[in-house]
Amino acid sequence: MENLRKGFPVLEQYTYLNTAASGLLPESVWEFRQNHDLDFLIGGSVFKDKQADALTETRELVGEFFNCEPSKVALVPNFSYGFNTLLEGLKKPQKALLLENDYPSLNWAVESRDFQISYAEIDQNLEKNITEAFEKQQPDFFAFSIVQYINGIKIELDFIKKLKQKYPETLFFADGTQFCGTEAYNFEESGLDVLICSTYKWLNAGYGNAFMLFKDGVQGKIAPKTLGFGSLQGKYKAHEGNFIGKFEPGHQDTLNYGSLAEALKLINKIGLTEISSRIESLSAKAKAEFTKMDLLEESVVKRNAHSSIFNIKGGDKLFQHLRSKQIIVSQRGEGVRVSFHYFNTEKELDLLIKEIKEFGI
The missing domain is CATH 3.90.1150.10 (Aspartate Aminotransferase, domain 1)
Known part of the structure; x- marks a missing residue:
């Protein structure tokens, strides 16, 4: 130990x-960051020419860690950026279901837009409350945190899987920031359509990096409007109009996304x-x-x-x-x-x- x-x-x-507020920076990640910036200092653009390879490694590590194809993994700077980009790609108006007093960055993003919103209460009967809300509201999308940031209540993931099977047309968006890194999770077999996670907490990857995981059927229902030169750069974004590229429009930060890669390597080493x-x-x-x-x-x-x-x-x-x-x-x-x-x-x-x-x- x-x-x-x-x-x-x-x-x-x-x-x-206090990991729920901020994870710790492991020495192995700190050492990577030191070496990264030293290489940039002495190499400039020669070093940055390797950017695509570095981002590809991170994308593939995330995909392997959560069982999601790398071509369906987007690297974003934080949860809020990814979630707001996602919401902007939804057709409006839509009916949304949220949890009362869920994490502000999640609820505020939905509440600031023109959605018809209903809520389910977070208590000992959380899953029952959600079921009743679905029966009453028939939401177009359900956005929620897997683990609640205030009191740690964790939604039953098998319940989410069964709920998705019952309501296949509803989109399920989850914030995994207080969950990812605490136990194994198979995204492909889950009931989620999109999982978004900032990695500075339980993955101990530092700030400025997050990821998004997507299921196949999402692309026809979400049309992000962001686009930039970076949208077409990299092994998994080579074709024009590719989906994950619309979440990665600018120059990507190899320091921060490389930190995520190092953090995942450490977790894999420990087990x-x-x-x-x-x-x-x-x-x-x-x-x-x-x-x-x-x-x-x-x-x-x-x-x-x-x-x-x-x-x-x-x-x-x-x-x-x-x-x-x-x-x-x-x-x-x-x-x-x-x-x-x-x-x-x-x-x-x-x-x-x-x-x-x-x-x-």
């Missing part, structure tokens, strides 16, 4: 329980099964302990499966107390949000619980 922690210097000075197992074990213990201490909302306690993100009771004073003990967490909603990644330990969870008890909750 200690070997997995050595690649993250932040862990030497903090108890870092996603190992990572998932560690996260699941910590999450189960945390939920059990927090439940005994009456720190969680009812909607989280009553659900069987959960992510490794928890919102515990306590306001600014608890937050400041934990920070004074070098325990890094976030304030979200009405509580304090803690999150556990594979480099965290039961010892750190025990320390958190000890400090919460000493604080007096």
Whole structure:
């Protein structure tokens, strides 16, 4: 376990329980970034001539990691850019289904456009609420986060797959930013039409890079209007009017997308099964302990499966107390949000619980 922690210097000075806000930069990714810019410094355009190969490697690594053909993987700078480009390619008006209080970058993007919007409530009956909303509204598209950023509620992915089978004409758009990198996910066999993910959290790839995965049937239903010289550059974008090229109109950043490639190589080296197992074990213990201490909302306690993100009771004073003990967490909603990644330990969870008890909750 200690070997997995050595690649993250932040862990030497903090108890870092805040991946849900910002993942850590691994030393291996930092080293790549140093070498990348040194090569650019001394090579200029000679180095940049290799740009297409670098982007191809990243696209293929993402595709292999999530079981999606590389020709259906778009590299974008962040979730918001990709999602807004996607929405601009939809014919309007359309009926949209969202989740109440979902991540602002998702809901705001839909709400700022001329869609007829309905909502499903996020609680212990999330899937039932969504089912009822579908029966009532028959939405043209359903956009949602797989894991909720405030309290960590995770939607049942088998439910999404069955729902898509029942409503094949509805487009399913998912934000995987709080999910991707925590467990294996087979996009091709999923119920999603589009998965979008910023990779600075659980994939530990740094900022400025994200990806989009597409199913075959999407191209006939979405017509992005963005276009640029970069839209036609690269192994998988060679023909005019290609679909993923419309999400990549300009010069692509090999530093940031190369960072994503290095982050995926690190995860592959550790093993996603190992990572998932560690996260699941910590999450189960945390939920059990927090439940005994009456720190969680009812909607989280009553659900069987959960992510490794928890919102515990306590306001600014608890937050400041934990920070004074070098325990890094976030304030979200009405509580304090803690999150556990594979480099965290039961010892750190025990320390958190000890400090919460000493604080007096």
